Amino acid sequence: MDGTWTVTESTLAGPVPDTLKIVVAGGFGAGKTTLVASLSETEALHTEERMTSISVGVDDLEGVEDKTTTTVALDFGRITLDPTTVVYLFGTPGQRRFSYMWEELVQGALGAVVLADTRRLADSFDSIDFFESRAVPFVVAVNCFDGHSTHRPEDVRTALDVSQHVPVLLCDARRRDSAKEVLAQLVSLVLRLAQADT
Amino acid sequence: MSAHDEEWPPDADLMRPYSLTGGRTRPSRTDLALTAQVVSVPGSLPSGADPELELIVSLCVHPLSVAEVASRAGLPLGVTRVLLADLADRGCVVVHTSSWEYRRPDTATLRSVLERIREL
Numbered sequence: 001m002d003g004t005w006t007v008t009e010s011t012l013a014g015p016v017p018d019t020l021k022i023v024v025a026g027g028f029g030a031g032k033t034t035l036v037a038s039l040s041e042t043e044a045l046h047t048e049e050r051m052t053s054i055s056v057g058v059d060d061l062e063g064v065e066d067k068t069t070t071t072v073a074l075d076f077g078r079i080t081l082d083p084t085t086v087v088y089l090f091g092t093p094g095q096r097r098f099s100y101m102w103e104e105l106v107q108g109a110l111g112a113v114v115l116a117d118t119r120r121l122a123d124s125f126d127s128i129d130f131f132e133s134r135a136v137p138f139v140v141a142v143n144c145f146d147g148h149s150t151h152r153p154e155d156v157r158t159a160l161d162v163s164q165h166v167p168v169l170l171c172d173a174r175r176r177d178s179a180k181e182v183l184a185q186l187v188s189l190v191l192r193l194a195q196a197d198t
Numbered sequence: 199m200s201a202h203d204e205e206w207p208p209d210a211d212l213m214r215p216y217s218l219t220g221g222r223t224r225p226s227r228t229d230l231a232l233t234a235q236v237v238s239v240p241g242s243l244p245s246g247a248d249p250e251l252e253l254i255v256s257l258c259v260h261p262l263s264v265a266e267v268a269s270r271a272g273l274p275l276g277v278t279r280v281l282l283a284d285l286a287d288r289g290c291v292v293v294h295t296s297s298w299e300y301r302r303p304d305t306a307t308l309r310s311v312l313e314r315i316r317e318l
């Protein structure tokens with residue numbers, strides 16, 4: 001992974017931006033697509049992939065798009081910070097059984113947002129375990145579906161058993177300013193980690 | 199969600215694009231990360247090429263990520279990668295890997311990214 005990166009200069013079409021990738025995870029219905037859409041400068045984009053090596057097992061989640069097909073969907077959005085820096089946000093597809101897609105998403109990712117739905121906190125365990133095991137920096141954004149949170153961030157932290165250095169914040173994924181704050185908290189975390197390393 | 203269901207081709211339609219690749223599901227190169235930027239080389243694609251290739255080359259007149267190429271061409275990601283790899287091998291597109299694909303941005307970059315996010 002180290003030392004092999006190269007930058008190709010192009011004189012063909014002006015500056016080619018460097019890209020940053022941020023992964024947005026969480027259980028079904030936790031607000032991943034909503035968060036990506038709130039932040040994206042384009043209408044939310046999506047692409048899909050045919051799965052060839054997945055055995056579809058019992059799915060206890062209602063309404064999952066890929067329940068009866070072998071197609072896995074990827075939502076993503078784009079934020080151009082300046083002509084040379086573009087951030088891409090990718091919602092994780094479905095469940096961990098699409099693990100090759102998850103592996104690809106964390107490859108080179110700056111960090112991740114785990115959306116936690118207070119009604120179904122356990123749905124975010126899978127994402128948290130995954131990012132912890134891949135050493136991907138992440139923040140937990142608690143989506144307040146009832147408009148006011150009945151949970152305090154510290155209670156959620158305890159319930160999810162995430163370490164003190166993982167930021168846990170309340171958010172409303174539908175609101176751009178709230179979604180922006182989530183992103184800012186993640187980049188602040190990565191900055192702190194980078195400072196600690198130098 | 200329902201908009202997705204309407205827009206997205208059913209699975210059977212996803213079979214057809216793989217015929218474009220001659221059944222190949224793996225690209226001939228490994229630099230086609232989701233966020234890698236693709237730029238076309240003007241005038242490099244011979245006329246009479248597959249319409250899908252022409253579409254991809256026309257989409258990449260300005261730098262476009264691999265994921266966006268797939269999305270805008272309406273092709274599955276795997277098919278898009280195989281076609282992009284062919285185009286790159288033929289010199290019709292250039293693939294740019296982000297400086298940050300294999301290492302974290304330095305603190306100065308992160309600070310400026312943070313500032314710009316706050317300004318959004």
Ligand SMILES: Nc1nc2c(ncn2[C@@H]2O[C@H](COP(=O)(O)OP(=O)(O)O)[C@@H](O)[C@H]2O)c(=O)[nH]1
Nearest residue numbers: 028029030031032033034143144145172173174
């Ligand atoms: N009240 C409330 N509803 C939300 C919030 N975020 C998402 N939703 C709604 O919850 C539903 C599921 O969100 P979606 O983004 O599709 O979840 P995904 O499955 O994680 O992509 C949608 O109807 C959203 O409008 C939020 O912060 N508050």
Ligand SMILES: [Mg+2]
Nearest residue numbers: 032033075091
């Ligand atoms: Mg979704």
